[in-house]
Amino acid sequence: MGRSPCCEKAHTNKGAWTKEEDDRLIAHIQAHGEGCWRSLPKAAGLLRCGKSCRLRWINYLRPDLKRGNFTDEEDELIIKLHSLLGNKWSLIAGRLPGRTDNEIKNYWNTHIRRKLLSRGIDPLTHRPINEPAVDVATVSFGGVLKKEEVMSSGFGCKSRNPDEENCPDLNLELRISPPHHHPSPPVVDSRERGMLCFYCSLGLEKSKECSCSSGSGNGSSDDFLGMKNGVLDYRNLEMKRD
Protein backbone atom coordinates (compact mmCIF):
# COMPACT_ATOMS: atom_id res chain seq x y z
CA MET A 1 0.00 0.00 0.00
CA GLY A 2 1.59 3.20 -1.09
CA ARG A 3 2.34 6.07 1.12
CA SER A 4 1.04 9.53 0.80
CA PRO A 5 3.59 12.00 -0.44
CA CYS A 6 5.59 13.68 2.26
CA CYS A 7 4.56 17.06 0.99
CA GLU A 8 2.49 18.85 -1.59
CA LYS A 9 4.76 18.40 -4.55
CA ALA A 10 2.83 20.73 -6.77
CA HIS A 11 3.89 23.71 -4.71
CA THR A 12 7.47 22.89 -3.91
CA ASN A 13 10.72 23.84 -5.55
CA LYS A 14 13.06 21.14 -6.70
CA GLY A 15 16.62 21.06 -7.84
CA ALA A 16 19.51 23.18 -6.74
CA TRP A 17 19.10 25.37 -3.71
CA THR A 18 19.49 29.11 -4.00
CA LYS A 19 21.52 31.23 -1.63
CA GLU A 20 18.33 32.76 -0.32
CA GLU A 21 16.82 29.37 0.44
CA ASP A 22 20.00 28.34 2.22
CA ASP A 23 19.93 31.50 4.30
CA ARG A 24 16.33 30.98 5.26
CA LEU A 25 16.95 27.40 6.27
CA ILE A 26 20.03 28.27 8.29
CA ALA A 27 18.30 31.14 10.01
CA HIS A 28 15.32 29.02 10.89
CA ILE A 29 17.34 26.16 12.30
CA GLN A 30 19.57 28.50 14.25
CA ALA A 31 16.47 30.06 15.76
CA HIS A 32 14.41 26.95 16.35
CA GLY A 33 16.76 24.02 16.12
CA GLU A 34 16.41 20.91 14.05
CA GLY A 35 13.38 18.71 14.12
CA CYS A 36 9.92 18.35 12.67
CA TRP A 37 11.13 18.57 9.13
CA ARG A 38 7.64 18.26 7.79
CA SER A 39 6.50 21.53 9.22
CA LEU A 40 9.82 23.30 8.89
CA PRO A 41 9.48 24.48 5.29
CA LYS A 42 6.27 26.31 5.99
CA ALA A 43 7.59 27.80 9.20
CA ALA A 44 10.77 28.90 7.47
CA GLY A 45 8.94 30.25 4.46
CA LEU A 46 10.48 27.77 2.09
CA LEU A 47 8.79 26.18 -0.89
CA ARG A 48 10.55 22.91 -0.31
CA CYS A 49 9.52 19.60 1.12
CA GLY A 50 10.75 18.64 4.54
CA LYS A 51 12.94 15.89 3.25
CA SER A 52 14.67 18.27 0.92
CA CYS A 53 15.33 20.69 3.78
CA ARG A 54 16.67 17.94 5.97
CA LEU A 55 18.97 16.71 3.26
CA ARG A 56 20.24 20.18 2.47
CA TRP A 57 20.94 20.90 6.11
CA ILE A 58 22.57 17.59 6.92
CA ASN A 59 24.66 17.28 3.80
CA TYR A 60 25.60 20.84 3.11
CA LEU A 61 24.67 23.53 5.58
CA ARG A 62 25.48 22.04 8.96
CA PRO A 63 28.19 24.16 10.59
CA ASP A 64 30.22 21.18 11.76
CA LEU A 65 30.82 19.79 8.29
CA LYS A 66 34.44 19.36 7.39
CA ARG A 67 34.26 19.45 3.61
CA GLY A 68 37.35 19.30 1.51
CA ASN A 69 39.39 16.32 0.45
CA PHE A 70 39.44 13.09 2.36
CA THR A 71 42.74 12.24 4.01
CA ASP A 72 44.49 8.93 3.51
CA GLU A 73 43.60 8.03 7.08
CA GLU A 74 39.96 8.69 6.35
CA ASP A 75 40.24 6.61 3.18
CA GLU A 76 41.58 3.64 5.06
CA LEU A 77 39.07 4.00 7.85
CA ILE A 78 36.23 4.08 5.36
CA ILE A 79 37.55 0.96 3.69
CA LYS A 80 37.82 -0.87 6.98
CA LEU A 81 34.44 0.23 8.16
CA HIS A 82 32.88 -0.69 4.84
CA SER A 83 34.40 -4.13 5.08
CA LEU A 84 32.74 -4.49 8.45
CA LEU A 85 29.45 -2.78 7.86
CA GLY A 86 28.85 -2.81 4.14
CA ASN A 87 26.84 0.04 2.70
CA LYS A 88 25.78 1.34 6.07
CA TRP A 89 26.87 4.80 5.15
CA SER A 90 25.27 6.48 8.10
CA LEU A 91 27.13 4.22 10.50
CA ILE A 92 30.36 4.81 8.66
CA ALA A 93 29.72 8.53 8.72
CA GLY A 94 29.25 8.30 12.45
CA ARG A 95 32.90 7.38 12.76
CA LEU A 96 34.08 10.24 10.59
CA PRO A 97 33.38 13.53 12.31
CA GLY A 98 32.35 16.24 9.92
CA ARG A 99 31.53 13.83 7.12
CA THR A 100 28.06 12.94 5.97
CA ASP A 101 26.70 9.64 4.80
CA ASN A 102 25.94 11.11 1.40
CA GLU A 103 29.44 12.48 1.07
CA ILE A 104 31.01 9.19 2.05
CA LYS A 105 28.72 7.26 -0.25
CA ASN A 106 29.66 9.50 -3.15
CA TYR A 107 33.32 9.33 -2.25
CA TRP A 108 33.17 5.58 -2.07
CA ASN A 109 31.51 5.26 -5.44
CA THR A 110 33.80 7.70 -7.18
CA HIS A 111 37.19 7.20 -5.55
CA ILE A 112 37.52 4.28 -3.20
CA ARG A 113 35.84 1.74 -5.41
CA ARG A 114 38.34 2.54 -8.10
CA LYS A 115 41.19 2.53 -5.63
CA LEU A 116 40.27 -0.96 -4.43
CA LEU A 117 39.80 -2.23 -7.95
CA SER A 118 43.23 -0.95 -8.87
CA ARG A 119 44.58 -2.93 -5.91
CA GLY A 120 42.82 -5.98 -7.27
CA ILE A 121 40.28 -5.99 -4.47
CA ASP A 122 36.59 -6.40 -5.02
CA PRO A 123 34.97 -3.38 -3.37
CA LEU A 124 31.87 -5.39 -2.57
CA THR A 125 33.46 -8.33 -0.85
CA HIS A 126 36.87 -6.87 0.00
CA ARG A 127 38.35 -10.06 -1.35
CA PRO A 128 40.87 -10.35 -4.13
CA ILE A 129 39.01 -10.10 -7.39
CA ASN A 130 40.15 -13.43 -8.78
CA GLU A 131 39.44 -15.35 -5.62
CA PRO A 132 36.75 -17.99 -6.25
CA ALA A 133 33.39 -17.33 -4.72
CA VAL A 134 32.54 -19.20 -1.57
CA ASP A 135 29.82 -21.72 -2.17
CA VAL A 136 27.74 -21.04 0.88
CA ALA A 137 24.47 -19.25 1.17
CA THR A 138 25.18 -16.29 3.32
CA VAL A 139 23.69 -13.18 4.63
CA SER A 140 26.34 -10.63 4.14
CA PHE A 141 27.08 -7.87 6.52
CA GLY A 142 28.90 -6.27 3.76
CA GLY A 143 31.98 -8.29 3.33
CA VAL A 144 34.97 -9.65 5.08
CA LEU A 145 38.30 -8.59 6.35
CA LYS A 146 41.54 -9.86 5.00
CA LYS A 147 43.80 -11.39 7.55
CA GLU A 148 46.11 -8.42 7.72
CA GLU A 149 43.13 -6.18 8.17
CA VAL A 150 41.77 -8.46 10.81
CA MET A 151 44.95 -8.23 12.76
CA SER A 152 45.36 -4.55 12.35
CA SER A 153 41.77 -3.94 13.22
CA GLY A 154 41.94 -5.90 16.38
CA PHE A 155 39.88 -8.79 15.11
CA GLY A 156 42.63 -11.32 15.52
CA CYS A 157 41.18 -14.78 15.78
CA LYS A 158 42.12 -17.68 17.94
CA SER A 159 41.70 -20.85 16.06
CA ARG A 160 39.59 -23.29 17.92
CA ASN A 161 39.33 -25.77 15.18
CA PRO A 162 41.80 -27.09 12.73
CA ASP A 163 39.83 -25.76 9.84
CA GLU A 164 40.35 -22.31 11.12
CA GLU A 165 44.00 -22.94 11.62
CA ASN A 166 45.00 -20.59 8.92
CA CYS A 167 42.69 -17.98 10.18
CA PRO A 168 40.89 -17.56 6.92
CA ASP A 169 39.28 -14.26 6.26
CA LEU A 170 37.41 -13.22 9.28
CA ASN A 171 33.94 -13.45 7.92
CA LEU A 172 31.16 -11.42 9.33
CA GLU A 173 28.76 -13.13 7.05
CA LEU A 174 26.12 -15.29 8.63
CA ARG A 175 25.36 -18.62 7.21
CA ILE A 176 21.73 -19.45 6.81
CA SER A 177 21.29 -22.87 8.17
CA PRO A 178 19.21 -24.72 10.71
CA PRO A 179 20.09 -23.79 14.26
CA HIS A 180 23.30 -25.35 15.31
CA HIS A 181 21.59 -26.92 18.25
CA HIS A 182 22.97 -24.96 20.93
CA PRO A 183 20.00 -25.35 23.21
CA SER A 184 20.33 -21.69 23.81
CA PRO A 185 21.71 -19.11 21.49
CA PRO A 186 25.43 -19.10 21.11
CA VAL A 187 26.19 -16.65 23.80
CA VAL A 188 29.70 -15.41 23.66
CA ASP A 189 30.17 -15.28 27.38
CA SER A 190 28.64 -11.95 26.99
CA ARG A 191 27.95 -10.66 30.40
CA GLU A 192 31.22 -11.10 32.14
CA ARG A 193 32.98 -9.60 29.15
CA GLY A 194 30.50 -6.84 28.74
CA MET A 195 29.64 -8.20 25.34
CA LEU A 196 26.41 -9.11 23.71
CA CYS A 197 24.63 -12.32 22.98
CA PHE A 198 24.23 -13.48 19.45
CA TYR A 199 20.84 -11.83 19.07
CA CYS A 200 21.91 -8.55 20.48
CA SER A 201 24.94 -8.55 18.29
CA LEU A 202 22.55 -8.74 15.39
CA GLY A 203 20.70 -5.77 16.71
CA LEU A 204 17.86 -7.97 17.92
CA GLU A 205 18.12 -7.11 21.54
CA LYS A 206 14.36 -7.00 21.78
CA SER A 207 14.16 -10.57 20.66
CA LYS A 208 12.78 -12.94 23.22
CA GLU A 209 15.77 -15.09 22.42
CA CYS A 210 18.06 -12.46 23.77
CA SER A 211 19.91 -13.83 26.70
CA CYS A 212 21.85 -10.80 27.70
CA SER A 213 19.05 -9.53 29.86
CA SER A 214 21.37 -6.70 30.56
CA GLY A 215 18.34 -4.90 31.80
CA SER A 216 15.31 -4.56 29.61
CA GLY A 217 16.95 -3.49 26.49
CA ASN A 218 18.92 -1.29 28.84
CA GLY A 219 19.10 1.16 25.97
CA SER A 220 22.18 -0.94 25.75
CA SER A 221 24.91 1.56 25.47
CA ASP A 222 26.53 -1.14 23.45
CA ASP A 223 25.02 -2.21 20.20
CA PHE A 224 25.72 -4.10 17.10
CA LEU A 225 29.43 -4.70 16.69
CA GLY A 226 30.11 -2.68 19.74
CA MET A 227 28.55 0.44 18.43
CA LYS A 228 27.59 3.05 20.89
CA ASN A 229 24.29 4.66 20.12
CA GLY A 230 24.46 3.53 16.59
CA VAL A 231 28.02 4.66 16.22
CA LEU A 232 30.69 2.09 15.79
CA ASP A 233 33.41 2.60 18.31
CA TYR A 234 36.30 1.09 16.48
CA ARG A 235 38.48 1.31 19.55
CA ASN A 236 35.98 -0.78 21.46
CA LEU A 237 36.29 -3.50 18.92
CA GLU A 238 39.99 -3.54 19.47
CA MET A 239 39.63 -3.75 23.19
CA LYS A 240 37.44 -6.80 22.90
CA ARG A 241 40.23 -8.77 21.37
CA ASP A 242 41.34 -11.75 23.39
Add this chain to the structure above:
DNA sequence: AATGCGTGCAACCGCGGCAAA
Protein backbone atom coordinates in the same frame (compact mmCIF):
# COMPACT_ATOMS: atom_id res chain seq x y z
C1' DA B 1 36.47 27.06 -30.74
C1' DA B 2 33.20 23.38 -30.69
C1' DT B 3 31.86 19.01 -29.36
C1' DG B 4 31.75 14.69 -26.89
C1' DC B 5 32.76 12.11 -22.97
C1' DG B 6 33.81 11.05 -18.26
C1' DT B 7 33.66 12.35 -13.52
C1' DG B 8 32.05 14.27 -9.20
C1' DC B 9 28.58 15.74 -6.42
C1' DA B 10 24.08 17.60 -4.95
C1' DA B 11 19.61 16.30 -4.79
C1' DC B 12 15.68 13.23 -5.46
C1' DC B 13 13.09 8.92 -4.85
C1' DG B 14 11.26 5.01 -2.70
C1' DC B 15 11.24 2.11 1.07
C1' DG B 16 11.67 0.37 5.90
C1' DG B 17 11.46 1.29 10.78
C1' DC B 18 9.10 3.10 14.32
C1' DA B 19 5.88 5.52 17.15
C1' DA B 20 1.50 7.58 17.76
C1' DA B 21 -3.35 7.43 17.03
Add this chain to the structure above:
DNA sequence: CTTTGCCGCGGTTGCACGCAT
Protein backbone atom coordinates in the same frame (compact mmCIF):
# COMPACT_ATOMS: atom_id res chain seq x y z
C1' DC C 1 -3.98 -5.06 16.54
C1' DT C 2 -4.19 -2.06 12.61
C1' DT C 3 -3.51 2.14 10.33
C1' DT C 4 -1.26 6.37 9.55
C1' DG C 5 2.45 9.50 9.14
C1' DC C 6 7.21 11.05 9.99
C1' DC C 7 12.06 10.27 9.88
C1' DG C 8 16.12 8.45 8.14
C1' DC C 9 18.59 5.55 5.02
C1' DG C 10 20.53 3.73 0.72
C1' DG C 11 20.17 3.70 -4.21
C1' DT C 12 19.80 6.37 -8.19
C1' DT C 13 19.54 10.36 -11.17
C1' DG C 14 20.81 14.46 -13.41
C1' DC C 15 23.49 18.47 -13.90
C1' DA C 16 27.78 21.06 -13.96
C1' DC C 17 32.36 20.97 -14.85
C1' DG C 18 36.85 19.61 -16.73
C1' DC C 19 39.45 17.33 -20.10
C1' DA C 20 40.42 15.20 -24.50
C1' DT C 21 39.77 15.22 -29.31
